[in-house]
Amino acid sequence: MTDVDLFEAEAEALERANTVLASGTQELTRYRAALEELVQNYGQLMRQSRRLISRSDRTERELNQLNSRLKQLSDELEYKARHDNLTGALNRGAVFESAHRILEKSAMSVIVLDIDFFKRINDEFGHPTGDAVIRELVNRLRVALGDVGLIGRVGGEEFSILLAGMALDEAVVLAEHIRQAISGELFPCLPSRPVTSSFGVSWSVAGGDFEDAYARADEALYQAKRGGRNRVEREAA
Numbered sequence: 001m002t003d004v005d006l007f008e009a010e011a012e013a014l015e016r017a018n019t020v021l022a023s024g025t026q027e028l029t030r031y032r033a034a035l036e037e038l039v040q041n042y043g044q045l046m047r048q049s050r051r052l053i054s055r056s057d058r059t060e061r062e063l064n065q066l067n068s069r070l071k072q073l074s075d076e077l078e079y080k081a082r083h084d085n086l087t088g089a090l091n092r093g094a095v096f097e098s099a100h101r102i103l104e105k106s107a108m109s110v111i112v113l114d115i116d117f118f119k120r121i122n123d124e125f126g127h128p129t130g131d132a133v134i135r136e137l138v139n140r141l142r143v144a145l146g147d148v149g150l151i152g153r154v155g156g157e158e159f160s161i162l163l164a165g166m167a168l169d170e171a172v173v174l175a176e177h178i179r180q181a182i183s184g185e186l187f188p189c190l191p192s193r194p195v196t197s198s199f200g201v202s203w204s205v206a207g208g209d210f211e212d213a214y215a216r217a218d219e220a221l222y223q224a225k226r227g228g229r230n231r232v233e234r235e236a237a
């Protein structure tokens with residue numbers, strides 16, 4: 001690539017003016033011509049500089065806009081990677097990651113719940129109604145929990161609630177409260193029959209193994225299903 005001198009014309013005008021000055025000539029017309037050439041080139045230089053500055057301002061504004069859009073997209077991507085898109089609850093991966101993080105610092109209770117006979121709801125009322133039931137159920141979990149706990153969707157119609165620092169007895173009472181919040185009032189999307197869920201609750205000491213705590217809660221959930229559903233069971237003592 002050849003080097004292009006952006007200021008070639010201006011440099012030449014300057015050189016000619018310097019030559020006139022250095023010659024010590026008394027000729028007014030030569031001074032005048034050199035000055036005119038300098039004025040003309042100086043004006044052009046100013047116009048070009050203004051154009052360049054405004055173009056670089058525009059480019060900077062565009063770059064800033066692109067940067068904030070990029071940040072927005074990367075936040076959206078991060079959100080989607082950690083959340084279930086039907087309900088906005090944490091997805092399975094994020095539940096396990098969050099649980100490990102909590103257990104590094106504190107004890108934790110975990111509630112797992114599963115909608116009863118959900119297959120029948122799908123079969124009798126269709127998949128979209130099934131989806132609406134799942135969304136409504138998560139809304140009820142949110143209302144019942146307030147700002148306590150982390151809600152996750154760990155499977156199709158199976159959910160978990162992580163309760164950092166909460167004792168087992170307290171978590172069992174909370175699970176019972178949630179059970180009633182779900183079964184106590186008909187879902188507007190399924191007005192012809194109640195939706196119920198079964199619950200299993202376990203507790204883990206700080207530093208404990210979440211897979212183990214989850215398996216114990218899952219076993220308690222299985223007992224709740226076997227015991228007739230729409231009930232809360234705690235882990236075996």
Ligand SMILES: Nc1nc2c(ncn2[C@@H]2O[C@H](COP(=O)(O)OP(=O)(O)OP(=O)(O)O)[C@@H](O)[C@H]2O)c(=O)[nH]1
Binds near residue numbers: 115130
């Ligand atoms: N509508 C809908 N259905 C789902 C989704 N994910 C899983 N399912 C359905 O959930 C149903 C789960 O059925 P099962 O595992 O047999 O359990 P169940 O009918 O709830 O019975 P119990 O758990 O024993 O009370 C299956 O029919 C799945 O197709 C979803 O995102 N939307």
